[in-house]
Amino acid sequence: MRNVPTVAANTFREAVRDRVLYNLVFFALLMMGAAILVGQISIGIEQDVIVSLGLSAISMIGIFIAVFLGVALVSRETDKRTLYALLAKPVKRWEFLLGKFFGLVMTLTVNTAAMAAGLYVALWSVKHPLVKSDAFLLVAVYLILLKLALIVALALLFSCFTTPFLAILFTAGIYVTGLFAADLRSIKAVDLDPRALRLMQGISYLLPNFQNFNVMSAVVHGRGVPAAIVWQATLYAILYIAIVLTGAAFVFSRRNLK
């Protein structure tokens, strides 16, 4: 287990070296542009747009990084053949995977925290002073981070047994399907076999429900998020990530790397 922090730290360092954090410049420009422009072209939604645009950008940029870097975590090491040198040392395969996971989550945490700080600056520029309800933004950012961690875990799992291109497709597909998990449960199809309907409903509970992490609608309008939603989403993310990483470790440990 002691190898995990070392692999994680190296993964983080590698991501920073790869100029992953350059996206922050794009985010800063986007927020500045929005802060200046929205007041001119719309009515009464300066604050709403800053918050919804900021949170959407944090989420979208994060998803982009989580999917593409998450998939590359294993495949790049294999392609460069650095994985063989690493696994020749006393590093277990599951330790390598866990280290990679935590390294990317660490990168995403730094990235998300920087964007959240930028969001607060943009918000302050359109309405100052900030008020107590603006603190709810942090809850939304925290839940986005949980979602990103789950996506990283899924990307890692898929990259353990398929090509990078397919792993990206599978991760993106699961993410989009997961957003509609609740809708699958409420489908009222007249001519669908009841057994098939039950099966679909069952599957909908097994899919990662990404809407569990979505509190944007409430936060944009300054409404608080009940504590129960936060701790339940946290528990859900931990549980799901643990399942996915266990699966990934299992697949990776049996993978023939020759």
Added chain:
Amino acid sequence: MNRRASYGLLLGAALLAGFASVWSLQKRVDAARTTLGIESDELTLRSPGVLKKLSLEYAPLLGAIYWTRAVQYFGAKHYANDQNLDQLWPLLDIATTLDPNLLVAYRFGATFLSDSPPRGAGEPDLAVKLLQRGLAANPQYWKLYQDLGNVYYFDKRDYLKASQAFEAGGKFPGTPSFMKIMAAKIAAEGESLETSFALWLDIYQTSTNKEMRKNAEDHLRLVQAEMDIREIDKAADSYEKRTRHRAMRISELVQAGLLQGQPRDPDGFTYELSEQGRAEPNPKSPLREEWMRDKGIEVKK
């Protein structure tokens, strides 16, 4: 100049010429499309439900974008004096479905829809529908009751429902006493210039938006002119009773002591008496056109 610099210069000139051609070509394309009558503000996807699904988890952002589109659409049509606002309702419908808590879209959207042309779309029924939807999604937001009351009062002239809306909004803790006063006043008097003035004055005093305040100010000027005209007509009626003939000039009413002095409208122009001896705004006054439109009199340009 060496060869490399010459190539650079040539490339720069080629790029410049290329962009100039694109610029010019785009202008021609725009002109051609205008003659084809293709509306750039055509809504491709009109189903709010489908759009909400397609927005994934970014519905609030998309809602804000559609609200901005609605504002831009309304503003552009207003600017171009185009009274065909048939896309306004679909845009507001989509914006409020994507984000049911987007209060500003209900409040301003209802004003855009309900105001009679050329100020708005002249669709008070849709404004009521929008506000009722807003109240269903935001039942604690009493200001939507005030907006509903205003639409019923000014545009639908349904004084019973206007009074009921103000009364319902007035029941929330912390609402200003104005709501209850208006409910009682409208229930007792129906339409009156004093009530209209009070309603617009409240909008003017409480609105933080520039356009909304301007709209309220315009209405206040008009209502003030109506009240002045009513007083002048009263004086003219008294004059007629006293002298058995109708006054043809306001100065006659002043000389008879029925008016303190030459009354002026909110823009500083004196009122005039028509051929029938009824008061009306001065032909030079900016208020006259609006007043005539309000009275259903044809405006000659």
